[in-house]
């Protein structure tokens with residue numbers, strides 16, 4: 001078990017017994033203009049979907065460090081303040097490894113937005129998200145972001161990566177789990 005995982009604080013024993021792979025997902029916000037930066041994924045997992053910026057957390061870094069690293073690699077932006085706003089757990093049919101995704105909002109950042117090999121960045125109105133081109137769960141939990149609520153979501157997905165068969169989504173006071 002990865003000692004950085006926090007999933008055991010919310011999972012039942014069956015799900016705790018699964019291996020968990022840690023990921024980050026960062027959404028840079030432009031609050032003055034009610035915009036969020038998304039990227040169109042150009043390759044690999046989630047190809048052709050818009051999403052925030054993120055990826056696997058490496059063994060040598062903290063989750064927050066991984067979030068900053070993936071953001072700069074994929075968008076060119078260096079986050080100068082980030083807030084952990086959500087925890088997402090994905091259980092795919094026929095996959096013994098759970099995805100544990102730590103979601104962050106980047107309120108301030110430096111640098112210039114650039115297209116990377118992996119992502120084509122584009123700004124969107126926070127109230128007009130391209131949900132039809134995003135992961136199916138995003139439209140469920142994005143309203144928590146708009147309300148300024150921290151959230152925990154567990155989603156069970158079919159192998160088609162599109163069909164949600166079960167979900168458990170709720171607001172939490174803190175993601176500290178101490």
Ligand SMILES: Nc1[nH]c(=O)nc2c1ncn2[C@H]1C[C@H](O)[C@@H](COP(=O)(O)OP(=O)(O)OP(=O)(O)O)O1
Nearest residue numbers: 023024025044045046053054055056101135137138
């Ligand atoms: N159902 C889902 N809803 C969502 O909003 N984001 C999801 C999601 N499932 C996965 N993600 C995010 C988490 C993470 O930011 C990204 C997947 O990470 P990647 O596979 O791109 O990782 P890496 O960039 O480390 O991969 P490689 O560069 O191929 O090693 O997709």
